[in-house]
Amino acid sequence: xxxxxxxxxxxxxxxxxxxxxxxxxxxxxxxxxxxxxxxxxxxxxxxxxxxxxxxxxxxxxxxxxxxxxxxxxxxxxxxxxxxxxxxxxxxxxxxxxxxxxxxxxxxxxxxxxxxxxxxxxxxxxxxxxxxxxxxxxxxxxxxxxxxxxxxxxxxxxxxxxxxxxxxxxxxxxxxxxxxxxxxxxxxxxxxxxxxxxxxxxxxxxxxxxxxxxxxxxxxxxxxxxxxxxxxxxxxxxxxxxxxxxxxxxxxxxxxxxxxxxxxxxxxxxxxxxxxxxxxxxxxxxxxxxxxxxxxxxxxxxxxxxxxxxxxxxxxxxxxxxxxxxxxxxxxxxxxxxxxxxxxxxxxxxxxxxxxxxxxxxxxxxxxxxxxxxxxxxxxxxxxxxxxxxxxxxxxxxxxxxxxxxxxxxxxxxxxxxxxxxxxxxxxxxxxxxxxxxxxxxxxxxxxxxxxxxxxxxxxxxxxxxxxxxxxxxxxxxxxxxxxxxxxxxxxxxxxxxxxxxxxxxxxxxxxxxxxxxxxxxxxxxxxxxxxxxxxxxxxxxxxxxxxxxxxxxxxxxxxxxxxxxxxxxxxxxxxxxxxxxxxxxxxxxxxxxxxxxxxxxxxxxxxxxxxxxxxxxxxxxxxxxxxxxxxxxxxxxxxxxxxxxxxxxxx
Amino acid sequence: xxxxxxxxxxxxxxxxxxxxxxxxxxxxxxxxxxxxxxxxxxxxxxxxxxxxxxxxxxxxxxxxxxxxxxxxxxxxxxxxxxxxxxxxxxxxxxxxxxxxxxxxxxxxxxxxxxxxxxxxxxxxxxxxxxxxxxxxxxxxxxxxxxxxxxxxxxxxxxxxxxxxxxxxxxxxxxxxxxxxxxxxxxxxxxxxxxxx
Numbered sequence: 150x151x152x153x154x155x156x157x158x159x160x161x162x163x164x165x166x167x168x169x170x171x172x173x174x175x176x177x178x179x180x181x182x183x184x185x186x187x188x189x190x191x192x193x194x195x196x197x198x199x200x201x202x203x204x205x206x207x208x209x210x211x212x213x214x215x216x217x218x219x220x221x222x223x224x225x226x227x228x229x230x231x232x233x234x235x236x237x238x239x240x241x242x243x244x245x246x247x248x249x250x251x252x253x254x255x256x257x258x259x260x261x262x263x264x265x266x267x268x269x270x271x272x273x274x275x276x277x278x279x280x281x282x283x284x285x286x287x288x289x290x291x292x293x294x295x296x297x298x299x300x301x302x303x304x305x306x307x308x309x310x311x312x313x314x315x316x317x318x319x320x321x322x323x324x325x326x327x328x329x330x331x332x333x334x335x336x337x338x339x340x341x342x343x344x345x346x347x348x349x350x351x352x353x354x355x356x357x358x359x360x361x362x363x364x365x366x367x368x369x370x371x372x373x374x375x376x377x378x379x380x381x382x383x384x385x386x387x388x389x390x391x392x393x394x395x396x397x398x399x400x401x402x403x404x405x406x407x408x409x410x411x412x413x414x415x416x417x418x419x420x421x422x423x424x425x426x427x428x429x430x431x432x433x434x435x436x437x438x439x440x441x442x443x444x445x446x447x448x449x450x451x452x453x454x455x456x457x458x459x460x461x462x463x464x465x466x467x468x469x470x471x472x473x474x475x476x477x478x479x480x481x482x483x484x485x486x487x488x489x490x491x492x493x494x495x496x497x498x499x500x501x502x503x504x505x506x507x508x509x510x511x512x513x514x515x516x517x518x519x520x521x522x523x524x525x526x527x528x529x530x531x532x533x534x535x536x537x538x539x540x541x542x543x544x545x546x547x548x549x550x551x552x553x554x555x556x557x558x559x560x561x562x563x564x565x566x567x568x569x570x571x572x573x574x575x576x577x578x579x580x581x582x583x584x585x586x587x588x589x590x591x592x593x594x595x596x597x598x599x600x601x602x603x604x605x606x607x608x609x610x611x612x613x614x615x616x617x618x619x620x621x622x623x624x625x626x627x628x629x630x631x632x633x634x635x636x637x638x639x640x641x642x643x644x645x646x647x648x649x650x651x652x653x654x655x656x657x658x659x660x661x662x663x664x665x666x667x668x669x670x671x672x673x674x675x676x677x678x679x680x681x682x683x684x685x686x687x688x689x690x691x692x693x694x695x696x697x698x699x700x701x702x703x704x705x706x707x708x709x710x711x712x713x714x715x716x717x718x719x720x721x722x723x724x725x726x727x728x729x730x731x732x733x734x735x736x737x738x739x740x741x742x743x744x745x746x747x748x749x750x751x752x753x754x755x756x757x758x759x760x761x762x763x764x765x766x767x768x769x770x771x772x773x774x775x776x777x778x779x780x781x782x783x784x785x786x787x788x789x790x791x792x793x794x795x796x797x798x799x800x
Numbered sequence: 801x802x803x804x805x806x807x808x809x810x811x812x813x814x815x816x817x818x819x820x821x822x823x824x825x826x827x828x829x830x831x832x833x834x835x836x837x838x839x840x841x842x843x844x845x846x847x848x849x850x851x852x853x854x855x856x857x858x859x860x861x862x863x864x865x866x867x868x869x870x871x872x873x874x875x876x877x878x879x880x881x882x883x884x885x886x887x888x889x890x891x892x893x894x895x896x897x898x899x900x901x902x903x904x905x906x907x908x909x910x911x912x913x914x915x916x917x918x919x920x921x922x923x924x925x926x927x928x929x930x931x932x933x934x935x936x937x938x939x940x941x942x943x944x945x946x947x948x949x950x951x952x953x954x955x956x957x958x959x960x961x962x963x964x965x966x967x968x969x970x971x972x973x974x975x976x977x978x979x980x981x982x983x984x985x986x987x988x989x990x991x992x993x994x995x996x
Contacts, residue, residue: 353854357897411900519820535891
């Protein structure tokens with residue numbers, strides 16, 4: 150599992166129909182599209198060991214210009230006889246920043262750029278079906294491989310369609326550069342065709358944004374944008390380029406230094422605060438580490454494990470912190486918050502020291518703040534000073550990069566033997582055994598033999614060796630994925646945490662598959678979310694991006710239905726959802742489709758989808774009324790979890 | 801439930817079990833004065849104003865002007881909030897790429913001034929009274945007409961408030977205030993750190 154050549158060993162696409170037939174015989178209703186797409190899969194992982202690969206890797210956290218800049222061919226060297234224009238500067242700037250793939254959709258004002266794209270064959274442009282898909286794909290790409298994701302949309306509606314994806318990247322701290330075209334600068338402010346004040350719109354949901362109307366500003370602005378997007382706390386940067394800036398002659402060179410006096414993130418934690426933290430850790434009897442997305446972003450998973458092991462501190466994590474520690478690690482307790490594991494929430498509520506690493510005390514994690522971690526002193530490490538004390542008052546704030554702070558902290562930590570924490574860890578083990586007892590999970594059937602969603606998710610995790618990149622959509626499917634898929638590798642779990650964007654799953658998986666083509670990629674989506682962005686199935690086919698879509702279809706807006714059942718006394722308004730015949734839809738798009746409606750069919754359908762050399766969709770007809778438990782009702786605390794009233798599955 | 805019965809059985813450490821974790825921003829609100837040194841670029845005022853709105857901070861006054869450095873502008877912002885909330889506002893402002901420095905000068909030794917123009921109803925019968933009040937507040941009369949006059953007042957926000965309260969009885973036809981500007985006393989300079 151997990152090598153680039155993996156797919157070569159599986160059945161090629163043409164024979165997928167054959168294996169589908171076999172599955173059919175075994176009792177699963179299977180529909181397999183017969184469209185054969187002859188496009189070779191393009192591998193965008195730069196060859197390991199090459200200078201370019203190393204430069205791209207080095208550029209993950211700091212600006213790179215020189216190595217890549219020198220490799221860029223001039224127009225003359227490309228054999229192109231025309232003057233260099235702003236659009237050329239855009240392409241060169243992308244190459245200078247190590248971009249080799251981006252997601253976009255053309256439009257009137259972008260045509261000067263699309264006109265020159267052909268002269269830059271090193272840049273792979275993936276044509277999406279909707280700009281929202283481009284933004285989510287850039288987001289998924291960035292999360293899967295750690296590089297800056299790039300998306301492109303035209304002026305007006307193209308730009309506004311990107312906004313959801315930009316906001317999503319903002320709330321989840323994802324490095325992204327979103328490029329939009331705008332009308333020629335003389336028409337700005339005149340309500341021209343497809344003109345909208347897009348920099349005004351993206352201002353509050355980007356880390357920074359630019360309006361460029363002079364072609365000679367393009368090299369500097371792009372260099373700054375990429376630097377800002379990936380440095381410190383990552384985030385989306387939006388560049389709006391007018392059509393005349395794309396078309397005008399450009400003589401400016403790509404800069405090697407930047408002048409950003411107002412952007413100086415602090416990486417090293419203050420030594421005195423780190424010393425205080427070490428003292429707190431030495432004193433604590435019931436410490437717990439709460440790991441967030443920052444641990445993954447700063448690549449600090451090794452340091453996290455060392456800290457946990459050295460001081461015998463159990464680790465819980467936020468939704469986006471999944472993958473910060475291998476879930477099989479004995480000190481890993483799983484994820485906390487509204488739908489987190491009960492034992493993990495209990496550990497937070499009883500801890501005397503909470504070590505929060507790269508997380509921001511989201512309300513879905515803390516619940517009612519006055520009752521959050523009531524016995525704990527809190528050490529909060531984050532690279533963004535504005536996160537300190539924003540939602541929760543903390544005792545020991547440390548502003549800095551998680552990796553560097555942990556590297557400074559580790560030598561000051563006293564080793565603790567597991568026996569010294571025996572009582573504490575023993576208590577946690579008891580809680581854990583209790584909360585992991587779920588009568589339906591494992592048997593595959595929820596009530597009356599209906600297919601249980603958590604079983605499906607678990608089966609996907611297992612079938613893919615817990616090494617696939619799994620992208621969730623939003624809602625029940627997201628919580629089941631987080632709880633049951635079983636994550637072991639950093640950045641193998643991708644989810645829209647902050648914005649909770651339905652429709653995120655499929656396009657983000659598309660980006661993730663492009664960013665990590667060496668890993669199998671699954672999108673676990675609900676029937677509600679998939680109907681928001683299903684059009685990207687066509688992109689998967691056109692660009693032969695081998696995403697496997699697991700559709701958990703309960704014919705409901707599941708999380709809405711769950712809240713209506715539990716909070717709004719069963720008033721099920723607008724949560725019943727019709728869907729298309731999914732296999733016919735898949736077939737219409739040319740995507741291999743499979744269906745499973747019983748526990749027995751699950752494994753077969755997953756295997757059939759994995760055998761397809763290309764995209765595939767598995768339609769899981771899951772129980773309509775299954776809820777995600779436990780659940781913290783809004784306004785309540787982590788100690789007030791609702792739990793399933795168990796009903797023994799019928800034999 | 802106590803920490804003792806649900807975990808190790810050991811007694812809870814002395815620092816545990818506060819009644820409730822404090823919610824940031826829910827303390828007593830005071831007036832704060834922030835000075836922001838920003839890059840003199842188009843749209844920076846919009847970024848600052850938009851951020852304050854989005855983060856739910858209510859700006860009371862905002863004064864923007866050039867500094868002695870052509871590429872740098874200076875904003876003086878007054879707002880009400882508890883110390884934690886205002887610190888949060890300052891930290892959010894710092895996140896803006898075009899903001900170079902933010903300082904809460906509320907408790908610092910500063911010179912604080914604003915200017916107000918107040919158009920007051922005044923005729924030959926009560927003009928003398930208005931002039932006396934203006935004089936006692938070291939305000940100037942900068943325009944005189946048969947039925948009204950314009951008083952120009954400078955001072956702290958509180959001083960200007962006091963004068964306006966006294967003039968209100970005569971009838972204020974029109975009022976404009978510049979918003980507070982401040983400067984630190986002594987040789988130190990808020991702009992020092994951002995000299996380029």
